[in-house]
Amino acid sequence: MSGVDPVVHVLAGLDRPATPTAQFQQVLLDRLLAELRPAAESRPRINRPWRVRLVPGAQWRLHGRRRIFVLAVAVLIVVVGAVSALAVRALVDTGIVGLAPLGATPSSPTRGELVLNSSLGHTMVDADAGRLDISVYADGRVIWRQIGGLGFRETGWLERRLTPEGVALVRAEVLATGLVDHDLNLTTEGHIFGGYIDFRTADRRVVVTSGENPVLLADVGPHVHRTKPTAEQARAFKRLRARLSDLAAWLPASAWVDAEDKPFVPSGYTVCYGGAVGVGLSRLFEFLPPPAASLLRAQEKTPQPYWNRPGTVAHWCSDLTNDEARTLERILDEAGVSGVKSVYGLEYGVFDVALAAPTEFRVGFVANLPDDERR
Amino acid sequence: MELTVREVEALGLDPEKFRTFYEDALPCIYGYFLHRCGGSVPVAEDLTQETFLASVGELRKGRRPDAPIPWIYGIARHKLLDHYRKQARAEQPLADAELPLDESAFAVQDDGGRERAIAALAAVPASQRTALVLCYLDGFTAAEVGDELGKSTAAVHSLLERGRESFKRAYLEVEP
Numbered sequence: 001m002s003g004v005d006p007v008v009h010v011l012a013g014l015d016r017p018a019t020p021t022a023q024f025q026q027v028l029l030d031r032l033l034a035e036l037r038p039a040a041e042s043r044p045r046i047n048r049p050w051r052v053r054l055v056p057g058a059q060w061r062l063h064g065r066r067r068i069f070v071l072a073v074a075v076l077i078v079v080v081g082a083v084s085a086l087a088v089r090a091l092v093d094t095g096i097v098g099l100a101p102l103g104a105t106p107s108s109p110t111r112g113e114l115v116l117n118s119s120l121g122h123t124m125v126d127a128d129a130g131r132l133d134i135s136v137y138a139d140g141r142v143i144w145r146q147i148g149g150l151g152f153r154e155t156g157w158l159e160r161r162l163t164p165e166g167v168a169l170v171r172a173e174v175l176a177t178g179l180v181d182h183d184l185n186l187t188t189e190g191h192i193f194g195g196y197i198d199f200r201t202a203d204r205r206v207v208v209t210s211g212e213n214p215v216l217l218a219d220v221g222p223h224v225h226r227t228k229p230t231a232e233q234a235r236a237f238k239r240l241r242a243r244l245s246d247l248a249a250w251l252p253a254s255a256w257v258d259a260e261d262k263p264f265v266p267s268g269y270t271v272c273y274g275g276a277v278g279v280g281l282s283r284l285f286e287f288l289p290p291p292a293a294s295l296l297r298a299q300e301k302t303p304q305p306y307w308n309r310p311g312t313v314a315h316w317c318s319d320l321t322n323d324e325a326r327t328l329e330r331i332l333d334e335a336g337v338s339g340v341k342s343v344y345g346l347e348y349g350v351f352d353v354a355l356a357a358p359t360e361f362r363v364g365f366v367a368n369l370p371d372d373e374r375r
Numbered sequence: 376m377e378l379t380v381r382e383v384e385a386l387g388l389d390p391e392k393f394r395t396f397y398e399d400a401l402p403c404i405y406g407y408f409l410h411r412c413g414g415s416v417p418v419a420e421d422l423t424q425e426t427f428l429a430s431v432g433e434l435r436k437g438r439r440p441d442a443p444i445p446w447i448y449g450i451a452r453h454k455l456l457d458h459y460r461k462q463a464r465a466e467q468p469l470a471d472a473e474l475p476l477d478e479s480a481f482a483v484q485d486d487g488g489r490e491r492a493i494a495a496l497a498a499v500p501a502s503q504r505t506a507l508v509l510c511y512l513d514g515f516t517a518a519e520v521g522d523e524l525g526k527s528t529a530a531v532h533s534l535l536e537r538g539r540e541s542f543k544r545a546y547l548e549v550e551p
Binding site: 024 | 390393394397401402403405406407409410411416417419420421423424427428431432434435436488489492493496507508511512539542543546
């Protein structure tokens with residue numbers, strides 16, 4: 001070959017800085033500074049397993065010994081509730097932080113048939129609304145969480161319960177959008193949220209994706225031609241997003257078995273683990289505390305072949321029961337592995353395996369939801 | 376890759392230091408993604424956000440990079456590769472194009488062809504695009520790319536060859 005291929009010249013000329021919108025710059029900076037702040041203020045590494053606040057509006061008008069007695073009973077109730085994880089009458093801000101506490105009753109039934117599974121967000125075009133993940137099951141359960149977003153509370157998985165009528169109303173609302181007549185693959189033009197709507201009926205499944213975020217689209221995206229949403233579709237998309245994010249605002253009281261959010265207690269955890277570039281599974285197990293390696297090795301159910309390379313979440317996975325997960329947590333704690341509890345679950349080791357040193361590793365716990373497809 | 380930004384000596388948790396770092400790094404990282412992802416603003420924003428959040432996560436875990444800008448470029452590259460990998464999973468297998476390519480129609484473009492080139496790069500199959508980007512934009516050798524992707528050097532050369540062909544085809548198909 002006598003010369004350099006012109007493609008090389010064209011590509012080499014592409015690289016140059018670019019300036020995002022001022023709004024994006026500011027929103028992201030605010031979020032990053034907020035993320036930095038807790039560390040700078042030496043926030044305790046491990047949070048309380050449940051974050052609760054008292055029912056608002058409860059006024060103490062009792063006096064004297066009766067008040068002391070009532071207070072003592074209340075304290076006892078709170079203590080017993082916390083220990084047995086039955087403090088469900090308190091309003092829960094965030095759901096479970098870390099793993100389900102000992103004694104917490106898993107959501108029932110263990111398995112559920114999906115009616116709707118949707119994850120919509122992030123876009124910063126209008127404002128950062130974060131991401132809403134929501135699943136509605138035929139048995140009435142609504143399991144949802146809010147991730148990020150300015151002005152939104154960030155939650156772990158929370159659960160409410162609909163009546164059959166409520167499920168039918170949600171189903172009708174989705175159908176009324178006209179978005180789920182057939183699979184759609186939409187761009188985000190028209191400022192619709194990126195993500196997907198996976199809608200099920202007895203005889204069909206329709207998946208609507210929007211945006212270009214492959215994290216969301218790779219697993220569920222229909223292989224249909226990508227189109228720009230019509231104005232009507234964009235409106236319907238936004239409306240559905242708003243309706244799903246606030247079901248209580250439009251569903252009648254009769255639609256609910258229990259409209260109050262409670263922490264979703266999983267029946268088990270998928271625990272995924274990975275190491276530095278080039279570290280295979282057998283080598284990785286050598287770096288883990290031996291009891292942890294034994295536990296994970298016994299339950300390994302990696303869904304598909306993974307291999308370790310940079311830029312990927314190189315990992316293998318094991319399915320653990322809640323008890324096994326808590327045992328693994330204790331093993332890692334006792335071994336002095338650095339861990340962080342959050343509404344997303346529990347993570348030990350390095351933040352990003354792509355940046356790991358040769359003997360470093362990451363172990364992440366993610367709650368299992370009632371539908372098989374997420375497992 | 377030439378850096379036009381200054382690097383702070385050591386990036387800590389000082390908000391002011393971080394703000395300076397952010398102002399320096401943001402255009403680089405955003406541009407890095409924008410030009411490698413078809414000029415898509417939402418994708419560039421998402422990946423930029425993920426990159427900076429990952430950097431903050433590392434800082435909170437006590438990592439103190441001596442050279443923050445190359446460090447965050449490293450994070451960005453990993454995010455980009457992850458993005459491409461997921462795109463590759465979503466792509467339908469494509470048969471190699473059989474149509475002959477008119478090589479003479481492809482020429483080095485001036486700045487006016489820039490948007491066309493960005494669109495063409497986005498149309499290249501993800502595995503080939505990964506090789507093109509790592510070799511021709513990020514400046515890695517084929518052997519280094521092979522190490523990164525878990526492929527032989529010969530396999531990377533094959534990807535590059537097919538990638539260049541795909542890029543040319545896509546470039547010629549894009550409306551000038």
